[in-house]
Amino acid sequence: MRTGVFFCQVDEQWNIDIDAIAKYTLNLPEVESVQNLGINPDIDLDKLSDSIKSRNLERIVVAGDLPGYFKPVFTKAMAKSGGNTKEVRLASFQEHGAKNGHTLDRAKAIVACATMGVPFSLAAVPGGNPVNxxxxxxxxxIAGIQASLEIANAGKQVYLVEQSGTIGGHMAMFDKTFPTLDCAACILTPKMVDVGQHEMINLMTLSKVVSVSGKPGAYRVKIKKRARRVDEEACVACDECVSVCPIKVESEFDAGISFRRAIYIPFPQAVPNAYLIDEENCRYVTSEGEKCGNCVKKCPKDCINLDEEDQTIDLEVGNIILATGYELLDISHIDQYGYGRYPNVLTSLEFERLTNASGSTGGRIVTKTKKVNRKTKEESWIFSPEGIPPRSVAIIHCVGSRNKKYNSYCSRVCCMYSLKFAHLIKEKIPNVEVYEFYIDMRAFGKGYEEFADRIKSEGTFVIRGHSADVSMRDDQMFVRGEDILNDRLLEFEVDMVVLAVGLIPSPGTEALGRMLGINSDSDGWLSELDYNGNPTDTDKGGIYVAGMCQAPKDIPDTVAQASAVAAGVLGSLTSEKGIGNMSSLSLSEIEEKAKSVHTL
Amino acid sequence: MAIRVNPGYIEVLDKFGAEDVQMCYQCGDCSTVCAHADDIFKFPRKSMRQLQMGLEEKLETSLEPWLCYYCGQCSEQCPREADPGETMMSLRRWLISRYDITGIANQFFNSRTREILTVLLIAVLTGIYLTFYGISGGSIHVYDGEGAFLPSSFIHTFDLTVGGIMFLFLWLGALRMWYFSMVKGMSIPVPWWLYFKKLYEIPFQFITQKRYAECENNGNSKLYMPWLVHFGLASGYSIMIILIMVFVEPLQAGPEIVWPLHIFGYLATIGLLIGCIYFVRQRIVKTKHVQYKKTHSTDWMFVILLIIITVSGIVQHILHRTGYLEAANITYVIHLMAVVPWLLRMPFSKWSHLIYRPMAMYFAEIQREAVVRQQKLVDPLSITIK
Incomplete structure (x- = not known):
């Protein structure tokens, strides 16, 4: 089949040696012509169809980082010249992980497969190494928990490593899930208990992966386990120690809206259900044993050992699943919303903790109250259960998301959780006005559109138009925004503003990716092998991504992906083929394989 | 009423400087932060939308572009980097070309070469005419009075002629603006007495440029610098126009100039000089103000001519005072060679906002009151409106 190959490129920064690939392509059998059209070419349909006709091409391969962008014009040209439009084939480097100069051979292989009309994923199947x-x-x-349970339930050993003192992640902080308004804890806590009790799961909290070596199927992992300083087995969570601790710091689990002691349990349902010492703030630890130690004296079970030391654990594993999650974008420098300046401007996570029945106000939605420290006369604003409920709340979508200065991408969950907030506020406070300022309503999932309609019918003012201005005059907050569909500008009083803050990968995701040899995209999310065809595998054999660390996604998608990862892992454990790195496949190997598929 | 859509409109505006309009996704952040957007004149978002949709007729009749002073807040805030501030600026340029019946403005905005050639041609013609006039009627050794190279009485007539042409085109433009915005674009009746009631707006806005001072200050300093500089430049400008149009005879005459004229002349010169320096500095250093980040070629022509005029004026004044009359006469010709194209160019350039802006604000106030009278503002959400 007479084949013409056209190279076109979308990303200007993309540094791959197209000339080298073109030279290689020219020597492939059946390739008649190779053209490099350059970056974002302006393709003339008539010229293209003429050149197809004059060279009598039967197959066209469009090669580049995102060749799909240019496919329509090639299909038209093919049709115009009277050829078979099904023979316009794509050689997408981005899709198959040939993203930089190191993957030149893979890029060549991708083009070679396309010229033969063989899907790359059929020709490039890494394997070989036996799997631990x-x-x-x-x-x-939730991603790590789900994947661990799926694998452990199949009777395979799982080491579950968690950085903080409890498992559960962000989902444990949520009150309700959208769109069903189920209680998040009711879904999550049974799974957490399962993890804690499962004989095939070795749970390591307060732990961090320090180094990874070895090859696919046989990775050697070094884990640093920070001292908990409380005996997990012996502690009965009686709460006696907390009353004598002199230190008070912001609670991470409560997103900073309440306080905890230096000896604490993140939340009552934590797994492992034991207290822990915050070594950065504990007076005994920071003074190197000179001061305090009250909790040790108070503990009725004698389970506190403030001198416990960190441990290093060595493991040998066959597969590694990354489920490191996300954090909120730091919005302290986006000053138009007044976050940090005005007390009642909250981030989504703070509001989530405020409305949660296990939060500091017992689930009452209230505005902050002023508290004056008697000694220092310092004023601070805190949430207290006796606070006054807000009369009106503005919820602003897309804070830092879809914004070229911060996150250019959509964080995907904000529209839905913002609508959920509106429902929760309406449910808990009578006669409250809730205003949602949105740019585009992205209700994309099963039952989401219906959920959005329901919220609108509940009397929430859902305003198409963003607000970029929160101001304070005479102790009263004002929100200014444009109501585009009603064609007017609005400015009105609100008592509380909730910002739907965009999401970014959790800190350290990129470093972890680097340690494991996995690329991150320009936004920092870990790169999967193929977004459509293989969203769980990565470039490295035996390393998988699940949940938010790959890209923003909601809980149903996260759970589905985690289960899919578990299936991939179990598949590698049961097949005899073994696993290997995509990058360890040589060009000739892929060529051979493609030829054998081609001749079938 | 059917509205015609012009799909190629966005490319037309691209030539006038609005390059990033397609980026806009209609979030309304720009209208929210704008100090001048209100319930009746909602911009820049709405103008951006009309532009994206190719609603040429809607924009032709809109006054919104003239209510914007380009403080740059919207462009700084824009999440899509669609540059709404520059879009409003480009719309003003485009509107100037629409108000102009000759089509000259359109040529200037779209072709730098044509503009430069025209300006050069007028300058050369002026130079030739003045030189021949000077040689035929007088002597290069005499500056004013009997047998002067360019006697002040002649210059007075010359100035008035050139100025008259300029003002004729300016007011023709303003008339077109009135027709577009108040006749073509109004769907509600406008009571005739509103035109008298709001008449004070024209001199008031012209002199104070109060709305410019209301622009958001970015919190950087107490005084809004762009307003101050603009005020200095505009006052210097107006004083200078009055001096040369009315008082050119006593001014040129020399040592016996009455002192108020003297002082006003110096004040105006200082105003123009500071304006020039600020303008160039902002555009070369590209400071924090967004409004100076992009410069259209026509902006440079304005400032280059202004610098030539100011400098040659000062030099001519010094030469005259120190007695180098021949040199002073030659400088005078050069000075006028810049003044004539500069004055004649005004109705066809951004400079015409001198008339269009106060007029637009006058019309806008009339429109506002007319709309309020119609009680078009019903507020179902019972939300307080600014």
Whole structure:
């Protein structure tokens, strides 16, 4: 089949040696012509169809980082010249992980497969290394928990590593899930208990992966386990120690809206259900044993050992699952919303903790109250259960998302959780006005559109138009925004503003990716092998991504992906083929394989 | 009423400087931060939308572009980097070309070469005419009075002629603006007495440029610098126009100039000089103000001519005072060679906002009151409106 190959490129910064690939392509059998059209070419339909006709091409391969962008014009040209439009084939480097100069051979292989009309994923199947049956899961949020349980329930050993003192991740902080308005804890806590009790899961909290070496199927992992300083087994969570601790710091689990002691349990349903010492703030630890130690004296079970030391654990595992999750974008420098300046401007996570029945106000939605420290006369604003409920709340979508200065991408969950907030506020406070300022309503999932309609019918003012201005005059907050569909500008009083803040990868995601040899995209999310065809595998054999660390996604998608990862892991454990790195496949190997597929 | 859509409109505006309009996704952040957007004149978002949709007729009749002073807040805030501030600026340029019946403005805005050639041609013609006039009627050794190279009485007539042409085109433009915005674009009746009631707006806005001072200050300093500089430049400008149109005879005459004229002349010169320096500095250093980040070629022509005029004026004044009359006469010709194209160019350039802006604000106030009278503002959400 007479084949013409056209190279076109979308990304200007993309540094791959197209000339080298073109030279290689020219020597392939059946290739008649190779053209490099350059970056974002302006393709003339008539010229293209003429050149197809004059060279009598029967197949066209469009090669580049995102060749799909240019496919329509080639299809038209093919049709115009009277050829078979099904023979316009794409050689997408981005899709198959040939993203930089190091993957030149893979890029060549992708083009070679396309010229033969063989899907790349059929020709490039890495394998070979025998697989250790133990699996390491990094991150114990809902993704890590789900994947661990699926694998452990199949009877395989799982090491679940979690950085903080409890498993559960962000989902444990949520009150309700959208769109069903189920209680998040009711879904999550049974799974957490399962993880804590499962004989095939070795749970390591307060732990961090320090180094990874070895090859696919046989990774050697070094884990640093920070001292908990409380005996997990012996502690009965009686809460006696907390009353004598002199230190008070912001609670991470409560998103900073309440306080905890230096000895604490993140939340009552934490797994492992034991207290821990915050070594950065504990007076005994920071003074190197000179001061305090009250909790040790108070503990009725004698389970506190303030001198416990960190441990290093070595593991050998066959597969590694990354489920490191996300955090909120730091919005302290986006000053038009007044976050940090005005007390009642909250981030979504703070509001989530405020409305949660296990939060500091017992689930009452209230505005902050002023508290004056008697000694220092310092004023601070805190949430207290006796606070006054807001009369009106503005919820502003897309804070830092879809914004070229911060996150250019859509964080995907904000529209839905913002609508959920509106429902929760309406449910808990009578006669409250809720205003949602949105740019585009992205209700994309099953039952989401219906949920959005329901919220609108509940009397929430859902305003198409963004607000970029929160101001304070005479102790009263004002929100200014444009109501585009009603064609007017609005400015009105609100008592509380909730910002739907965009999401970014959790800190350290990129470093972890680097340690494991996995690329991150320009926004920092870990790169999967193929977004459409293989969203769980990565470039490295035996390393998988699940949940938010790959890209923003909601809980149903996260759970589905985690289960899919578990299926991939179990598949590698049961097949005899073994696993290998995509990058370890040589060009000639892929060529051979493609030829054998081609001749079938 | 059917509205015609012009799909190629966005490319037309691209030539006038609005390059990033397509980026806009209609979030309304720009209208929210704008100090001048209100319930009746909602911009820049709405103008951006009309532009994206190719609603040429709607924009032709809109006054919104003239209510914007380009403080740059919207462009700084824009999440899509669609540059709404520059879009409003480009719309003003385009509107100037629409108000102009000759089509000259359109040529100037779209072709730098044509503009430069025209300006050069007028300058050369002026130079030739003045030189021949000077040689035929007088001597290069005499500056004013009997047998002067360019006697002040002649210059007075010359100035008035050139100025008259300029003002004729300016007011023709203003008339077109009135027709577009108040006749073509109004769907509600406008009571005739509103025109008298709001008449004070024209001199008031012209002199104070109060709305410019209301622009958001970015919190950087107490005084809004762009307003101050603009005020200095505009006052210097107006004083200078009055001096040369009315008082050119006593001014040129020399040592016995009455002192108020003297002082006003110096004040105006200082105003123009500071304006020039600020303008060039902002555009070369590209400071924090967004409004100076992009410069259209026509902006440079304005400032280059202004610098030539100011400098040659000062030099001529010094030469005259120190007695180098021949040199002073030659400088005078050069000075006028810049003044004539500069004055004649005004109705066809951004400079015409001198008339269009106060007029637009006058019309806008009339429109506002007319709309309020119609009680078009019903507020179902019972939300307070600014």
């Amino acid at each position: 049956h133990a699996t390491l899961v990094i991150g114990a949020g």
